[in-house]
Amino acid sequence: MTTNNSSMENSTQVPEHCPGTGSEEAGKAAACAGCPNQQICATTETNKPDPGIALVRDRLKSVQNKILILSGKGGVGKSTVTALLGRTIATTDHDLNVAILDMDICGPSQPRVLGVVDEQVHQSGSGWSPVYVDDNLSVMSIGFLLASPDDAIIWRGPKKNGMIRQFLSEVDWGHLDYLFIDTPPGTSDEHLSAVTYLSQAHLTGAIIVTTPQEVALLDVRKEIDFCRKTNIPVLGVIENMSEFICPSCQKSSEIFKATTGGAATMCQELNVRFFGRLPLDPKVAKCCDQGQNFYDVVPDSPAIKSFENIVQELKKLTPVSVVVS
Amino acid sequence: MLDNVKHIILILSGKGGVGKSTISTQIALTLLEKGYKVGLLDIDLCGPSIPYLLQLENCDVHQSDNGWIPVYTNVSQNLAVMSIGFLLNNRNNAVVWRGPKKTAMVKQFLTDVHWGDLDYLIIDTPPGTSDEHITVMENLKNVKCDGAIIVTTPQQMSIEDVRKEITFCKKTGINIIGLIENMSGFVCPHCTECTNVFSKGGGESLASLAHIPFLGSLPIDPRVGELLGKACVKELSGSTSAQFFDKIIDNLVK
Incomplete structure (x- = not known):
């Protein structure tokens, strides 16, 4: 299965001052004059809820906890933390089913971190089958749909929106206890689409990652x-x-200094829970680059211990009820 | 609006958090130190970092007959800065916009800012290959743009996204000035042992693979991130980072 990758959209499709298809002004504003979609907008057809929302709700009925991994900033470790969360839960409790959905369309990292770079996604009667990293850990990413790692997805928002809708409504996850959704940095199309499509699917909440x-x-x-x-x-x-332990002298130093008190202070200011700190361990980073399970390679890393504490706290917040089938 | 700008340089990376904004800022400040008149445009709408990095967070943009007047870092007006950060009331406010709105904003930044005469305009971008990038590329088609400097960190995870950015440049006809590998090693302040925190050499091998010039690798130096508006070449003169920026700019202005 392939997508029409690397294609570019016609950028003149949307008028510059488009009021937005859901707006009261849709089809009536000055900017709408001459827009090929003016008629459709003016009939308030666009104000009806997106049929995708119901599809997503039905598809994700068998998923207990749906958790978004967010960060305004790039490169802080969203994908690594997502993979660590998935791996930790799947490895420590074999009865739990975990899945990871990579919503970063322009820079998918999950295939690499989970060591399934060359895998392919298959289509079946009940939807797309995700790639299985382990018996109880599956993953879906646009990376599986690209022919070459050099392929760039040069898409504007609406096209990304369509892809996200497909990811949320057409992947055959089966029964899941945890679905972690990895996102790109920012507060834009991907995030808004995810929130819209998940609006009736009982999103559990978001974990925010920062440095x-x-x-x-x-x-x-x-x-x-x-x-x-x-x-x-x-x-x-x-x-x-948070800190870097030098592998030769075992002393800790701060690479990214918390000049304003770090995440703990920010959490106090904004009144949100602080899960904890993760040290920077080059060995864990290397495992992620090579797609290995760090539980097998570096089980004694201080990062893993810190991580287990975070997972325990997360499990308390997101209890998994036993499904009687 | 860009008619009186002699050189335009884009700073790109498919990956976030690799140091695009820090490098953009230091390139602008180094050019300034060398006596050029510089503009710095931040088109990262969801996460503008330039106002903080230059300590200009409470500055305002003013409107004039000629367009928006950028923020100047000093009275001699040799460094002009424009960012969406100047237009927000509160630094915690999120800009929750979909593509078309971002496109309109980027277009305004490129067409409505009165930069005046500039030797260099440095454009800092968000990660990815989407709306902001397509818009910049389209709007710069009719203007003389020198090309893009691509920033990466050495680990595979970053290299993979940056490969996509190189494809983007090649597909859209943006000249690639070269690739910088950032964060390529950290010297422990306790024992001076250099650890390759995010591995090493990834940038150089990517550059040779993609047949683009390799501009050099920049080690992690926490002091550079804390300069906040001061030029690395001046404040930390003699350091590896200062030599690096010195060399890059000398090559650039040649």
Whole structure:
């Protein structure tokens, strides 16, 4: 299965001052004059709820906890933390079914982190079958649909929106206890689409990932503001790369200095839960680059111990009830 | 609006958090130190970092007959800055916009800012290959753009996204000035042992694979991130980072 990748959309499709298809002004504003879709907007057809919302709700009925991993900032470890969460839960409790959905369309990282780079997604009667990393850990990413790692997805918003809808409504996950949704940085199309499509699917909440320095916290505060504006419960904040333990002298140093008190202070200011800190361990980073399970390779890493504490707290917040079938 | 701008340089990376904004800021400040008149445009709408990095967070943009007047870092007006950060009331506010609105904003930044005479305009971008990038590329088609500097960190996870950015440049005809590998090693302040926190050499091998110039690798130096508006070449002169920026800019202005 392939998508029409690397294609570029006609950028003149949307008028510059388009009021938005859901707006009261849709089809009536000055900017709408001459837009090929003016008629459709004017009939308020576009104000009806997206049929995708119901599809997503039905598809995700068998998923207990749906958790978004967010961060306003890029490169803070969203994908790594998502993979660590999935791996930790799947490895420590074989009865739980976990899945990861990679919603980063322009920079998918999950296939690499989970070591399934060359896998393919197959279509069946009940939808797309995700790629299984382990018996109880599956993953879906646009990376599986690209022919070459050099392929770029040069898409504007509406096309990304369509892909996200497909990911949420057409993947055959089966019964899941946890679905972790990895997102790209920012507060834009992917995030809004996810929130819209999940609006009736009982989204459990969001985990926010950050690094300690102010330049990251600045963007993360915006992400928390986004969650409040869109009514997503913030489960808590994880501070990644808090300290670096030198492998030769075992002493700790701060690479990304918390000049403004780091995530803990921000959490107090904004009144959200602080899950804890994760040290920067080059060995764990290397495992992620090579797609290995760090539980097999570096089981004694301090990062894993910190992580297990976070997972325990997360499990308390998101209980898994036993399904009687 | 960009008629009087002699050189335009884009700073790109498919990956976030690799140091695009820090490098953009230092490139602008180094050019300034060398006596050029510089503009710095931040088109990261959801996560603008430039106002913080230059300590201009409470500055306002003013409107004039000629368009928006950018924020200047000092009275001699040699460094002009524009960012959506200047237009927000509160630094915690999120800009929750879909593509078309972002496109309109980026277009305004490119067409409505009165930069005046500039030797260099540095454009800092968000991660990805989407709305902001397509818009910039389209709007710069008719203007002389020198090309893009691509930033990566050495680990595979970042390299993979950056490969996509290189494809983007090649597909859209943006010239690639070269690739910078950032965060390529951390010297422990206790024992001076250099650890490759995010592995090493990924940038150089990517550059040779993609047949683009490799501009060099920049080690992690926490001091650079804390300079906040001061030029690395001046404040930390003699450091590896300062030598690096010195060399990059000398090559650039040649």
